[in-house]
Amino acid sequence: MGLIRSLLLLMISSGVFITSAFATDTSVANQVTQEVTQVTAQAAQGIEEKVNINTATVEQLQRVLQNVGRKKAQAIVDYRQKNGNFTSVDQLSDVPGIGTVTLERNRDRILL
Incomplete structure (x- = not known):
């Protein structure tokens, strides 16, 4: 019974770490998206330069x-x-x- 409990705890805690990793990846993805949007806007302004x-x-x-x-x-x-x-x-x-x-x-x- 102790082994099953340990495995369950290990699986649950691993899920927390995996969820945290995905949350970090999402925030990084959001940051990259914002940076790409800014660069695209700057490029568009350059095209309009006269x-x-x-x-x-x-x-x-x-x-x-x-x-x-x-x-x-x-x-x-x-x-x-x-x-x-x-x-x-x-x-x-x-x-x-x-x-x-x-x-x-x-x-x-x-x-x-």
């Missing part, structure tokens, strides 16, 4: 515009300094290295 091509630095252009590296960003700034402010977004296609695909991909990110 840049004024008449005032932006090379670094700002690189950061906001897709497929625009240092060389293309510098070309935008050089064009602006040589020709004055852009009067339309379509004028970006006059910048060496900025083609139709790059222009269309970034149209919603550009301010004048």
Whole structure:
């Protein structure tokens, strides 16, 4: 009888530890879910970021515009300094290295 009682106590106490482990896993899962939600929200804000091509630095252009590296960003700034402010977004296609695909991909990110 003592052996059965010991086994029952062992099983019950093991259940408590297993339940505690699942509770810990659930709280960790909740924390991870919250962190993923925050990162997703931050990423969404980054997508909505816009840049004024008449005032932006090379670094700002690189950061906001897709497929625009240092060389293309510098070309935008050089064009602006040589020709004055852009009067339309379509004028970006006059910048060496900025083609139709790059222009269309970034149209919603550009301010004048």
